Amino acid sequence: MTTRVLLVDDHAMFRSGVRAELGDRVDVVGEAGTPAEAIAAIRSSQPEVVLLDVHMPDGGGLAVLEAIAPELPDIRFLALSVSDAAEDVIALIRAGARGYVTKTISADDLAEAITRVAGGDVVFSPLLAGFVLDAFRDSPVAPSVDPNFDQLTPREREVMRLLARGYAYKEIAAELFISIKTVETHASNVLRKLQLSSRHQLTRWAADRRML
Amino acid sequence: MPGPCAYGDHGVVSTAVPTTRTTARLFRRPGSWRPAGVAAGIAEHIGVRVLLVRLGFIALAAAGGLGVALYGAYWIVLPPAPDAPRSRVPLWLEYLLAGLAAVAAVGGVTYTMPLSGVFAPTLLACLGGALIWRQATEPERDRWRRISRTSLSADHDDRMGRIRLAAGAALVVAGGAIVLARANFSAIRDGLLAVVVTVVGMALLTGPWWMRMMTQLGAERGERIRSQERADIAAHLHDSVLQTLALIQRNSGSPREVTRLARGQERELRTLLYGSRTASGQLADELRVAAAEVEDAYAISVETVVVGDVALTDGLAAAAAAAREALVNAAKHAGVTVVSLYAEVEPDAVSIFIKDRGVGFDLDAVAPDRQGVRGSIIGRIERHGGDVKVRSQPGSGTEVEIRMPLQ
Numbered sequence: 183m184t185t186r187v188l189l190v191d192d193h194a195m196f197r198s199g200v201r202a203e204l205g206d207r208v209d210v211v212g213e214a215g216t217p218a219e220a221i222a223a224i225r226s227s228q229p230e231v232v233l234l235d236v237h238m239p240d241g242g243g244l245a246v247l248e249a250i251a252p253e254l255p256d257i258r259f260l261a262l263s264v265s266d267a268a269e270d271v272i273a274l275i276r277a278g279a280r281g282y283v284t285k286t287i288s289a290d291d292l293a294e295a296i297t298r299v300a301g302g303d304v305v306f307s308p309l310l311a312g313f314v315l316d317a318f319r320d321s322p323v324a325p326s327v328d329p330n331f332d333q334l335t336p337r338e339r340e341v342m343r344l345l346a347r348g349y350a351y352k353e354i355a356a357e358l359f360i361s362i363k364t365v366e367t368h369a370s371n372v373l374r375k376l377q378l379s380s381r382h383q384l385t386r387w388a389a390d391r392r393m394l
Numbered sequence: 395m396p397g398p399c400a401y402g403d404h405g406v407v408s409t410a411v412p413t414t415r416t417t418a419r420l421f422r423r424p425g426s427w428r429p430a431g432v433a434a435g436i437a438e439h440i441g442v443r444v445l446l447v448r449l450g451f452i453a454l455a456a457a458g459g460l461g462v463a464l465y466g467a468y469w470i471v472l473p474p475a476p477d478a479p480r481s482r483v484p485l486w487l488e489y490l491l492a493g494l495a496a497v498a499a500v501g502g503v504t505y506t507m508p509l510s511g512v513f514a515p516t517l518l519a520c521l522g523g524a525l526i527w528r529q530a531t532e533p534e535r536d537r538w539r540r541i542s543r544t545s546l547s548a549d550h551d552d553r554m555g556r557i558r559l560a561a562g563a564a565l566v567v568a569g570g571a572i573v574l575a576r577a578n579f580s581a582i583r584d585g586l587l588a589v590v591v592t593v594v595g596m597a598l599l600t601g602p603w604w605m606r607m608m609t610q611l612g613a614e615r616g617e618r619i620r621s622q623e624r625a626d627i628a629a630h631l632h633d634s635v636l637q638t639l640a641l642i643q644r645n646s647g648s649p650r651e652v653t654r655l656a657r658g659q660e661r662e663l664r665t666l667l668y669g670s671r672t673a674s675g676q677l678a679d680e681l682r683v684a685a686a687e688v689e690d691a692y693a694i695s696v697e698t699v700v701v702g703d704v705a706l707t708d709g710l711a712a713a714a715a716a717a718r719e720a721l722v723n724a725a726k727h728a729g730v731t732v733v734s735l736y737a738e739v740e741p742d743a744v745s746i747f748i749k750d751r752g753v754g755f756d757l758d759a760v761a762p763d764r765q766g767v768r769g770s771i772i773g774r775i776e777r778h779g780g781d782v783k784v785r786s787q788p789g790s791g792t793e794v795e796i797r798m799p800l801q
Contacts, residue, residue: 348734
């Protein structure tokens with residue numbers, strides 16, 4: 183069964199390009215060009231996965247996430263952006279997106295990422311893995327409420343490092359002699375830490391960009 | 395008789411912008427037998443007869459000398475009308491008259507006003523200062539301007555600023571002490587009260603005007619900066635983006651070339667939008683520049699991820715150069731369009747990984763005389779105390795790992 187996907191991007195040209203590229207690998211149930219349209223379309227068509235552009239007028243992807251995520255927690259969001267800027271990506275992940283890819287991603291990789299997100303997994307681009315490693319680097323950590331969320335385990339760090347080096351989950355599993363399922367669990371845990379951590383690097387990023 | 399606001403109908407040349415209502419400006423109108431032309435200018439401006447204005451000045455002069463002062467002030471501040479003929483009084487005579495008037499004024503002030511004992515010395519000091527300023531060379535003036543800019547907000551290393559702050563404070567304290575020690579308090583109170591009332595009155599009168607001027611200046615400056623930036627961006631877009639688009643149209647048959655052009659342009663725009671990434675002596679920038687060069691030269695895209703940063707050393711420069719060589723190898727031989735470059739600064743070493751999913755090769759089968767991997771990568775790194783691991787198998791891509799210890 184193919185995944186039901188909603189495309190949200192303010193450029194109609196990009197939406198039609200993605201739709202054509204994905205072909206029948208996924209079931210595109212709708213498109214939206216503004217956050218308001220997107221919120222209405224998500225409510226009416228109930229997709230499994232929303233491909234969400236980070237930069238749009240009227241609040242961007244963040245506005246959609248903030249409006250929908252608490253209301254419909256089963257809908258998964260995959261952030262899609264031309265920006266390599268850490269703060270954009272981190273803001274969407276912290277608001278609940280399950281992954282992040284850049285717009286230059288190949289159609290095959292995008293289809294795989296959508297399937298993965300629909301199946302409950304998370305998607306890390308090498309860049310996002312790099313951000314995570316940067317944010318959780320072993321610099322002095324301010325005393326925090328819950329230290330569990332404020333550092334990565336050595337295994338999680340290894341997984342992130344391999345992701346940043348361009349490894350796919352399957353290759354990581356082979357490299358570390360663990361199952362793909364375990365790799366996915368590590369990745370999910372890292373994403374949760376990214377969302378819940380009070381590490382000062384993350385909060386500082388957010389505060390600097392007035393995202394709090 | 396036209397009112398004071400009449401404009402354009404009595405020959406006064408206006409320099410105002412033509413799109414706004416031309417307002418008549420007040421000029422002096424020196425003529426052949428009136429060297430100043432103050433009264434004539436005012437008369438023309440408000441549209442009354444010259445004689446009336448003159449009578450007004452004389453009346454004011456009789457009532458306490460205000461007329462003389464006003465006349466002098468007008469003479470000084472009003473510009474002569476642009477079309478006015480030069481007066482026939484020779485220039486030296488004007489200077490002589492002005493000098494005599496100045497001496498008379500100084501003398502009058504010195505002998506009539508309280509505190510007059512310091513007036514003449516102060517004036518002389520000002521004149522001397524002005525003379526020094528006029529004689530100074532440009533670098534000297536620059537230095538004076540610089541050191542006079544900071545006092546209260548002086549840095550720790552700004553010695554002049556601190557000295558001046560201390561001297562100023564000492565003078566204020568000393569002045570206050572002298573006043574307190576020898577002054578007659580009831581007289582001072584009246585004087586102070588008068589000064590305070592005057593100052594408050596001045597602030598009320600001119601405050602809005604100052605505010606408006608400051609706001610206007612700020613707005614004007616902002617507008618100038620904005621238009622400057624707009625011009626810069628327009629120039630940039632024209633030079634690079636439009637050129638690239640033209641090239642892409644001409645190369646539309648070659649997807650590889652189009653990708654290369656688009657990628658290079660994308661990088662350039664990013665640099666414009668998010669700040670420059672040029673060679674700065676930092677490892678991350680060095681690697682990004684190397685990746686960009688390889689992208690441009692070989693029409694591939696390099697997914698660059700750098701975690702942490704550190705200043706370049708000889709060893710790290712060699713590592714970056716080796717990484718560049720590994721990228722070039724991947725671009726030339728792997729047969730892929732995407733190569734991953736990952737670098738991480740660890741506490742004791744820097745690790746750099748270059749990975750592709752291309753054809754791969756058998757490391758043992760590479761001819762020993764091939765310079766690429768052995769010379770430019772392995773040899774270069776080992777000379778600087780690092781080590782290189784190459785992992786490759788035919789059909790499953792290649793990964794080069796460079797590790798360079800930090801001294």
